[in-house]
Amino acid sequence: MPPAAIKIEDLSVVRGGRPVLHDLNLQVAAGSVTGLLGPSGCGKSTLMRAIVGVQIIQAGDVSVLGEHAGSPVLRRRVGYLTQAPSVYADLSIGENLRYFAAILEVGEQRIGEVVHTVGLAGRERQVVASLSGGERSRVSLATALLGDPDLLVLDEPTVGLDPVLRAELWGTFRELAQAGSTLLISSHVMDEASECDELLLMRDGELLEQTTPERLRERTGEQNLGRAFLSVIKQVSR
Amino acid sequence: MSARITLATARRVMWQIRRDRRTVALLLVVPVVLLVLMRYVFDGQPGTFQAIGAPMCGLFPFIIMFLITSISMLRERTSGTLERLMSLPLAKADLLAGYGIAFGLLAALQALVVCLVGFLLLGLNAPHGAWLIGLLAIGNAVLGMALGLFVSAFARTEFQAVQFMPAIIFPQLLLCGLFVDRHEMASFLYGLSSALPLTYAYDALARATHPGPLGGRVAIDVAVIVGATLIALALGALTLRRRTA
Numbered sequence: 001m002p003p004a005a006i007k008i009e010d011l012s013v014v015r016g017g018r019p020v021l022h023d024l025n026l027q028v029a030a031g032s033v034t035g036l037l038g039p040s041g042c043g044k045s046t047l048m049r050a051i052v053g054v055q056i057i058q059a060g061d062v063s064v065l066g067e068h069a070g071s072p073v074l075r076r077r078v079g080y081l082t083q084a085p086s087v088y089a090d091l092s093i094g095e096n097l098r099y100f101a102a103i104l105e106v107g108e109q110r111i112g113e114v115v116h117t118v119g120l121a122g123r124e125r126q127v128v129a130s131l132s133g134g135e136r137s138r139v140s141l142a143t144a145l146l147g148d149p150d151l152l153v154l155d156e157p158t159v160g161l162d163p164v165l166r167a168e169l170w171g172t173f174r175e176l177a178q179a180g181s182t183l184l185i186s187s188h189v190m191d192e193a194s195e196c197d198e199l200l201l202m203r204d205g206e207l208l209e210q211t212t213p214e215r216l217r218e219r220t221g222e223q224n225l226g227r228a229f230l231s232v233i234k235q236v237s238r
Numbered sequence: 239m240s241a242r243i244t245l246a247t248a249r250r251v252m253w254q255i256r257r258d259r260r261t262v263a264l265l266l267v268v269p270v271v272l273l274v275l276m277r278y279v280f281d282g283q284p285g286t287f288q289a290i291g292a293p294m295c296g297l298f299p300f301i302i303m304f305l306i307t308s309i310s311m312l313r314e315r316t317s318g319t320l321e322r323l324m325s326l327p328l329a330k331a332d333l334l335a336g337y338g339i340a341f342g343l344l345a346a347l348q349a350l351v352v353c354l355v356g357f358l359l360l361g362l363n364a365p366h367g368a369w370l371i372g373l374l375a376i377g378n379a380v381l382g383m384a385l386g387l388f389v390s391a392f393a394r395t396e397f398q399a400v401q402f403m404p405a406i407i408f409p410q411l412l413l414c415g416l417f418v419d420r421h422e423m424a425s426f427l428y429g430l431s432s433a434l435p436l437t438y439a440y441d442a443l444a445r446a447t448h449p450g451p452l453g454g455r456v457a458i459d460v461a462v463i464v465g466a467t468l469i470a471l472a473l474g475a476l477t478l479r480r481r482t483a
Contacts, residue, residue, distance in 0.1 A: 015483060052325050056481045070480060075327040086318030090254050099253075102246035103328050127257070143322070 005030040005151055005182035006051055011060035013046050020046045021205045024060070028184055028198070033177045035193050036186040037229065038202035044186040045083055047202070048153050051184065052080045065150055076104065079149035083156050085140035087128055093139050094124030097146065104147040114142040117172055119165055134160040141169075145176075152176065154185045158192065170195045190226035201232060208236055239331040247328075247336025248343075251310070255344060261306075265344065269298040269352045277360045284361075292362045292447035293416060293440055295352050296371045299345040299379035300439060301407055307341060307386030308399045315390065320478070330475045337387065338380055338471075345379030346372070365449040374446060377463050378439045384470035385435075391477030410436035415444065435466035 006028035013021040020043045028034045036044050049055035050062050053070020062069035065077055087096045097111045115121050118138040128139055141157050154173075158166045170192070173183050177197075185196070193199055194213050201208040201216075209216075209232055213225060222228035255262060273291055280287035314320040323333060349372045357368040364371055389406060393399040413423070413431035420428050420437070431437045442459035445452055 054321055054325055054481055056483050072327070075325060078325070080322065080325050082318045082321065084318055086322040088250070088254060088319060089317070090257050091250070095250070095253050099246055099250040100322075100326070103243050103323075103326050105242075 003030050007063045009061045012058045014058050030182050032197040033183045034198040035196035036200045042202045043205040045155055048155050052153050077150045079144040079152045081141050081144040081154040085136040087139050089129040092125050092127050100143045114145045118142045152183045156186055193225045239329040243328050243332040244335045248339035251340035265348055266351050270355045273356050293443035295356045296375040296443040299348050299375045300382035303341050303345055303379040304382035304386040305403050307383045308390045311387050311390035312393050312399045324480045330478045334471055341383045342380050346376050349375035366446050370446045374442050381467045384467045387474040388470050410434045414440035416440050438462040
């Protein structure tokens with residue numbers, strides 16, 4: 001097994017007085033595309049925030065690329081896409097990227113590359129407030145890609161995108177993994193699970209299963225991953 | 239902290255302001271309109287206009303920058319951009335200084351316009367030079383910015399943030415000595431006003447707009463303004479959290 005890019009031991013998080021994650025243990029292999037799947041509200045975003053190091057945690061260890069999650073050296077090595085697009089709505093696409101590029105010390109050329117990757121080339125002068133929801137989230141994704149990070153934590157990157165662009169982005173994610181990056185991608189669309197090497201199935205703040213698309217299909221006897229996930233939930237509830 | 243990131247942040251904040259032309263126009267026009275209004279409200283009492291209008295030229299930037307910073311920092315907090323910045327190699331001081339530079343420049347422009355109108359067109363006197371009022375205005379603006387940045391942590395919505403102006407700025411304006419001499423207030427209010435930074439900002443402006451020697455008191459006032467700014471910035475930095483619940 002390749003070395004772990006993310007290693008989580010006994011992680012517990014409480015938000016607003018409610019336990020969101022309890023005693024979570026998992027590992028994510030370096031260079032893999034790992035899908036984090038589960039119904040909304042199951043703790044996917046909180047887990048991602050803990051990995052990026054912006055979440056206050058109650059117990060446990062989160063280690064990322066061999067460092068404590070959130071340690072200063074990781075700020076250049078981890079790219080993070082929040083669920084809601086976190087870019088400046090009153091700036092243009094180009095201005096947003098130039099600002100974040102200055103923080104990450106990357107040049108104009110890299111800005112051109114990421115704009116192309118998310119399919120917004122030629123529209124750099126457009127103000128983010130005038131973009132559609134899907135376009136805004138692509139600007140946010142471009143920002144996360146800027147620093148060419150070793151680990152990309154993407155919270156629902158394909159939500160609200162058309163099927164063509166969605167397929168293109170999954171192709172991009174695959175290329176990034178082949179180039180050596182590790183990707184952790186959350187989704188509640190189960191048909192995207194087949195694009196992943198590894199799957200983390202979550203429900204109610206707990207990890208139900210760490211598996212692969214093939215093993216999940218085999219074990220449940222379901223070809224459709226959505227139905228396979230449902231049958232896992234049924235088994236657990238029994 | 240890095241000069242490159244600080245300047246990039248200042249440039250980004252200025253890009254945001256520049257895009258909002260109506261806000262820039264309001265920033266420059268509203269203080270002038272208020273000053274002209276004051277001039278004709280006190281038409282029969284030119285002494286009162288001088289006593290209130292001249293220091294006001296240096297207080298407008300304080301009030302406006304407090305309001306603008308508290309709203310813009312609240313937006314950073316609620317839009318997720320602050321969380322993104324805190325996950326990037328940006329020091330908190332870069333963010334604070336970047337805001338300081340951008341809003342300091344904006345305040346300088348505002349002070350320039352209001353001082354030109356006040357001292358050249360409306361006949362206000364600046365016996366020690368209008369440049370001194372301008373400099374004090376910029377210092378006050380940075381103080382207002384620092385306070386706004388700090389209080390933005392206590393607002394969840396923009397509705398709450400705008401309420402901080404009447405809650406935090408108005409009492410200081412009432413107590414600073416601008417409308418009533420502090421010695422004529424109830425003694426507990428005199429004590430309270432001695433603990434408020436705007437009292438010193440006003441005192442410096444009052445001395446700068448009065449004939450006669452400036453005196454060492456102005457140096458104390460400036461030191462208090464700088465000290466209060468640094469304390470507010472430090473408190474503001476405490477509210478910028480890398481990790482949140």
